Amino acid sequence: MKKIMVDMDDVICDGGFLSLVNQFLGTHYQKEDIKTYYIQDIIPKEKYPEWSEFFSTKNVYEECSMLPDSYEVLQRLAKKYEIYIATAYIFRDKEAYSGNNLKNKFEYLYHNLPFLSPNRYIFTTNKEILNCDIKIDDKLSNLAGTAEKKLLFTAYHNKTIPQEELKQHGVIRVNNWKEIEKIL
Template sequence: MKTLKRIAVDMDGVLADTDSHFLTWYYNAYGVQIPYEQLVGKPEGEGFPDKGAAHKFAFTPGFFRSLPVMPGAVEVITELMKDYEIYIVSAAMEFPQSLPEKHAWLQEHFPFISWHNIVFCGDKSVINADYMIDDHPKNLDKFKGVAIMFNAAHNANINHHQRVNSWTDVLALLKSLN
């Protein structure tokens, strides 16, 4: 039996669209429409007039449970599961209420992923896979396999990892690597 290569896939900013969610929550809380471009190139949460807003939202019950799914994520993950072992790897310790919310979110949007393939952790440097798809360079910098950076506003000026802009790009890149 052929051993499948493993892909570690981040949740927030990769499977779930945190950028648009922060913008929506900011508008709902403050009544101010922030253009996406105002977030580009700034550390996560620092593109808002109220610098503590994103952190406050991340601690608010319901924030992680109501994240929108990144376009194409379900379809591409389904396709990749034919040729790879897929593990969802999410840092969930900083925001303790996010654990049950992230689990419920995965059950709703990715019910075909077994609980055996979900890893909630604090430090992703312990992850052993062939590929990691993540939006945070700090996670990719320590990764021993092939690091793939999923485009996000906060990583726009970082260029030391292979970048993908969409789930269509992920699929094309992985096909080209094998």
């Protein structure tokens, strides 16, 4: 069976981080308002220590929703591929709080993708060391390394990457899970 590496945040589920940032700031930002990969970069620097404290007490995955068709398509793909969920868990702004995030990620995957064994979870920031036949991620640099197919999942922060650049990296853009299923 061929191996697929699938990212979690903004590929399987989304919305949690922005929801917490809005709660913290008392704002109503939408995904379209965010242009950078790290949503928390819209928080003023002087509020960072307070934000780190706030974030450390929250479960980002309580605010998340599954992206349309992700469950159904993954369930079907799991019959013909070995699926690995590869997801980073280090909290950039305060690494010491990352353990909580790791636990929350594990529980979200465990409860929302019951057809995938936890043995298929890979918690790492360095995805390019993973040797999979197919890679699916919303961050272009995570598609580095060897793979016969590399799919960039469209997200708020990657919409402006030109087609030419994707081509140079041998990457195909996909906008939703139905498109992934057609390719795979």
